[in-house]
Amino acid sequence: MIYRNRNKVVSLSNAMTLTVVTLASLAVIIAAVIFNSMFRDYMENIAITNSEQSVDQVSVTINNYTDDIIGIMNKLAYDKDSAPSAELFEDLIDIRNDVVMVSTYDMSGNNTGIWSNYDVKDPVFTNLSYDSISSYEGEGVYISAPHVVSVLDNNYPWVVTITGSFVDVSGTPGIIAIDVRFSDIAGYIDGVGIGQHGYCFIMDNDGNIIYHPQQQLIHTGLKSENEMITGLADGSHMADGVIYTVKTLEDTNWKIIGVTYLDETVTNRVNTMIIVSILILLLVVLVSFLSGTLFSYLFTKPVKKLTDAMRDFEDNAQDFVFEPIVGAVEVNSLSDSFEHLVKRIQQLMEEVKAEENTLRKTQLMALQAQINPHFLYNTLDAISWMCEEGKNKDAVLMVNNLAKLFRISISRGQEIIPIDKEIQHAQCYLQIQKYRYKNQFDYKFEIDDNLRQYLCNKITLQPLIENALYHGLNMIDEGLIIIRIKDDGDCIILEVEDNGIGMSEDQVAELFVGDITDRGIGVKNVNDRIKIYFGDEYGITVRSELDEGTTVSIRIPKTTEDDRIEK
Amino acid sequence: MRSKEHNLRYVVIISAILLVAVGAGILMLVKMASDTGSIFQVNGPRAYVAVIGKSNTSAFWESVSSGARASAAEYNLDMTFEAPDNEEDFEAQNEMIRSAIAKGADAIVFSAIDYNGNADAINEAIEAGIPVVIIDSDVNSDGVSCRIMTDNYAAGQMAGMQAIEDVEGELVVGVVNYDVNSANGQQREQGFCDAISSSGRVRSVYTINCLSTQESAYEGTVSLIGEHPDINMLAALNELMSLGSGYAVRDMGLQDEVSIYAFDSNVVCVGMLETGEIDGLIVQNPYAMGYLGVENAYKLINGLPIDSERIDTTTTYVSSSNMYDIDIQRMIFMFGE
Numbered sequence: 001m002i003y004r005n006r007n008k009v010v011s012l013s014n015a016m017t018l019t020v021v022t023l024a025s026l027a028v029i030i031a032a033v034i035f036n037s038m039f040r041d042y043m044e045n046i047a048i049t050n051s052e053q054s055v056d057q058v059s060v061t062i063n064n065y066t067d068d069i070i071g072i073m074n075k076l077a078y079d080k081d082s083a084p085s086a087e088l089f090e091d092l093i094d095i096r097n098d099v100v101m102v103s104t105y106d107m108s109g110n111n112t113g114i115w116s117n118y119d120v121k122d123p124v125f126t127n128l129s130y131d132s133i134s135s136y137e138g139e140g141v142y143i144s145a146p147h148v149v150s151v152l153d154n155n156y157p158w159v160v161t162i163t164g165s166f167v168d169v170s171g172t173p174g175i176i177a178i179d180v181r182f183s184d185i186a187g188y189i190d191g192v193g194i195g196q197h198g199y200c201f202i203m204d205n206d207g208n209i210i211y212h213p214q215q216q217l218i219h220t221g222l223k224s225e226n227e228m229i230t231g232l233a234d235g236s237h238m239a240d241g242v243i244y245t246v247k248t249l250e251d252t253n254w255k256i257i258g259v260t261y262l263d264e265t266v267t268n269r270v271n272t273m274i275i276v277s278i279l280i281l282l283l284v285v286l287v288s289f290l291s292g293t294l295f296s297y298l299f300t301k302p303v304k305k306l307t308d309a310m311r312d313f314e315d316n317a318q319d320f321v322f323e324p325i326v327g328a329v330e331v332n333s334l335s336d337s338f339e340h341l342v343k344r345i346q347q348l349m350e351e352v353k354a355e356e357n358t359l360r361k362t363q364l365m366a367l368q369a370q371i372n373p374h375f376l377y378n379t380l381d382a383i384s385w386m387c388e389e390g391k392n393k394d395a396v397l398m399v400n401n402l403a404k405l406f407r408i409s410i411s412r413g414q415e416i417i418p419i420d421k422e423i424q425h426a427q428c429y430l431q432i433q434k435y436r437y438k439n440q441f442d443y444k445f446e447i448d449d450n451l452r453q454y455l456c457n458k459i460t461l462q463p464l465i466e467n468a469l470y471h472g473l474n475m476i477d478e479g480l481i482i483i484r485i486k487d488d489g490d491c492i493i494l495e496v497e498d499n500g501i502g503m504s505e506d507q508v509a510e511l512f513v514g515d516i517t518d519r520g521i522g523v524k525n526v527n528d529r530i531k532i533y534f535g536d537e538y539g540i541t542v543r544s545e546l547d548e549g550t551t552v553s554i555r556i557p558k559t560t561e562d563d564r565i566e567k
Numbered sequence: 568m569r570s571k572e573h574n575l576r577y578v579v580i581i582s583a584i585l586l587v588a589v590g591a592g593i594l595m596l597v598k599m600a601s602d603t604g605s606i607f608q609v610n611g612p613r614a615y616v617a618v619i620g621k622s623n624t625s626a627f628w629e630s631v632s633s634g635a636r637a638s639a640a641e642y643n644l645d646m647t648f649e650a651p652d653n654e655e656d657f658e659a660q661n662e663m664i665r666s667a668i669a670k671g672a673d674a675i676v677f678s679a680i681d682y683n684g685n686a687d688a689i690n691e692a693i694e695a696g697i698p699v700v701i702i703d704s705d706v707n708s709d710g711v712s713c714r715i716m717t718d719n720y721a722a723g724q725m726a727g728m729q730a731i732e733d734v735e736g737e738l739v740v741g742v743v744n745y746d747v748n749s750a751n752g753q754q755r756e757q758g759f760c761d762a763i764s765s766s767g768r769v770r771s772v773y774t775i776n777c778l779s780t781q782e783s784a785y786e787g788t789v790s791l792i793g794e795h796p797d798i799n800m801l802a803a804l805n806e807l808m809s810l811g812s813g814y815a816v817r818d819m820g821l822q823d824e825v826s827i828y829a830f831d832s833n834v835v836c837v838g839m840l841e842t843g844e845i846d847g848l849i850v851q852n853p854y855a856m857g858y859l860g861v862e863n864a865y866k867l868i869n870g871l872p873i874d875s876e877r878i879d880t881t882t883t884y885v886s887s888s889n890m891y892d893i894d895i896q897r898m899i900f901m902f903g904e
Contacts, residue, residue, distance in 0.1 A: 125841050126891055148900045150891060154834045156900045186902035190637040197865075199641040213637040216630075216854035219894040220881035290584060 017292035198260035302327030441479035472500030617667035634857025674864035719754035727762025784811020806831035
């Protein structure tokens with residue numbers, strides 16, 4: 001169940017998608033914020049520059065205009081040599097198209113003459129130009145706010161009235177008012193735009209609007225101009241996303257005010273930018289989702305398949321069939337390695353199985369050979385004779401030996417028994433044989449007692465002794481069998497030596513062929529079992545010389561019961 | 568192996584989708600960049616607003632045009648003002664609408680000569696995705712984004728209230744109205760009549776509907792007064808009616824007997840106001856219509872919220888006593904030549 005819990009943890013492709021999306025979101029948001037502030041600053045600067053340039057231009061134009069009309073007035077009023085006459089006024093309205101009307105007044109304000117190219121009303125009800133005369137203080141040149149000329153028939157042009165004092169040809173001082181057309185200036189101001197959204201207007205120092213492109217709206221309350229503008233000094237000011245640029249004109253008490261709306265255009269663009277950012281973000285999410293899917297198909301899913309395959313393999317290694325998994329190159333090589341591993345393990349398992357089979361077969365053979373009916377029959381026959389001859393003690397001994405022999409042979413089905421038991425087994429066998437062959441041979445044990453505790457394959461000494469007895473000694477006189485158990489470092493040597501007829505090399509070689517020979521359990525059987533159990537480096541070696549005798553040595557590792565359990 | 572080919576196909580399909588998505592995204596960005604005109608560019612191409620009026624000769628429409636021009640300058644727009652030569656020619660207006668669509672106008676500011684006759688052309692523009700702002704005279708279309716006009720009933724009412732304040736005694740009223748199918752004229756008449764009847768001094772009201780020309784108004788006024796010589800008050804409900812009845816009263820020498828309450832100003836009307844032929848003028852705000860029309864077009868083009876779908880431009884009452892106040896001067900006298 002552990003791996004199930006682990007499965008709940010986020011997958012690599014999901015983690016990748018999440019990471020990419022998070023990083024992209026962060027990047028886009030940071031970029032948007034930085035862009036926003038930078039863009040705002042940039043736009044503000046541009047707007048201020050635009051505004052100041054426009055206002056400068058307007059002020060230059062208006063200055064030229066006022067300079068021009070003040071120039072005219074100065075010419076009329078102060079040129080003593082050519083005191084203004086009716087002819088001069090006639091010429092002026094003829095030459096200067098922008099001079100709508102010239103009117104003169106005596107010092108008490110009575111009209112003394114009107115010159116114009118237009119028809120004058122009869123009677124005149126109102127003379128708005130006179131209003132500026134009444135504000136005239138008798139010194140210098142005064143420029144009125146724009147107004148219409150009210151004395152012309154069916155014609156009401158917008159003008160500014162320039163007022164100055166003069167002395168006529170008769171030497172009488174008077175006041176002269178020149179009405180100069182204002183519509184050109186108005187049209188010019190109307191046409192001034194600043195930036196994406198902005199305009200210009202003229203105000204006097206007291207905050208009265210001289211000319212405003214939206215004055216019809218302001219009057220009717222459809223629009224209003226911020227009241228704080230009145231107090232603003234020259235320069236640019238910003239309030240609530242609106243830039244006000246103020247410039248005072250030199251010759252008049254007029255100010256040019258430039259108004260630029262920053263916020264709506266910038267906000268608009270920033271909003272567009274935000275939309276673009278969101279679009280980019282969506283694109284990134286889409287791309288990372290798709291690449292996540294791709295990654296999943298190339299990596300995560302194959303890896304999961306591989307994991308499943310491994311689990312299947314774990315559950316049933318024997319019958320597992322591996323289908324190669326396709327994915328990224330790395331996954332493919334992982335899959336190949338696993339395939340190789342599976343094949344190797346299955347091969348090893350086959351080998352182990354085969355060895356186990358061999359072991360069982362040889363074990364069975366050894367057991368079968370032990371229960372050699374011929375040996376059993378002879379022994380029982382001998383016991384029977386003993387009983388008949390009244391050698392009861394000997395008979396008891398024989399029966400005990402036989403019983404022990406079989407008990408150790410079987411050893412509850414175990415292949416491995418302590419050396420001590422194996423020695424007992426050999427002793428039982430030798431006693432039985434020695435009795436049967438009426439002491440025709442002798443034997444002795446040379447045992448290193450420290451080694452009795454170690455383990456060895458059962459039925460190892462007995463077949464070798466049997467060989468020595470039947471083929472080595474061959475009933476020669478003074479036959480001797482020596483059984484040795486020797487310590488050899490990490491190993492134990494079990495030796496069976498006889499002083500019999502010995503064997504040729506060919507005969508020695510023959511010992512290792514065939515499981516069962518006519519001599520019963522062969523050397524090969526013992527050798528095979530030792531090798532299966534302890535490994536190829538262990539086993540039997542035979543030294544033999546004709547007429548000298550044979551020594552068969554078994555070499556096994558020192559193994560205790562504990563070692564086996566650990567294995 | 569099956570899954571191998573399967574996976575390969577997936578990879579190909581996913582890559583294809585990816586490519587398409589990225590391509591679509593880039594296209595969208597490019598489109599957005601060109602639509603809004605200026606994501607990457609500070610000075611994009613300027614938006615174009617077509618203003619189509621009802622006339623290009625009257626003082627009223629000159630004022631509309633100059634308001635539109637000031638607004639276009641303020642909002643950095645390209646603007647054209649067009650109107651048919653004849654104030655009855657709604658077909659010519661439809662041609663102008665279609666030509667504006669063809670020229671790729673970003674918004675149309677329109678005043679309808681014919682409430683129904685202009686509807687199809689306006690709907691074509693709306694279907695082409697061009698926002699439409701109506702000024703002065705409405706059109707029969709649901710798709711109009713914004714309407715900017717005088718509250719004609721209130722304007723008529725204002726004239727009537729001034730009239731009953733100025734004139735004492737029993738009232739015999741003649742109404743010189745124009746096209747009987749004009750909603751504007753009918754509403755003014757209704758407002759005027761409702762206001763004067765509140766005085767309880769009205770003996771009778773006679774209405775005459777003239778063609779929208781000065782001559783027709785003159786003749787109509789003469790015949791109305793001829794039939795009803797006891798008329799002591801006239802209401803003239805547009806600029807041409809005002810002129811026609813003003814001249815008629817002047818020529819009949821009745822300026823002291825008959826009070827005229829007239830609509831819309833021009834220089835002649837103003838002169839008549841000064842001389843007393845006309846007693847009161849109801850002045851609309853054509854400049855504001857032009858200005859606000861283009862301003863709202865700008866807002867619509869840029870996706871900014873508009874203040875209201877219906878904006879009432881104000882009306883101002885002008886009499887001989889206030890006509891030279893600076894604010895009234897600004898209202899009734901054009902700056903242009």
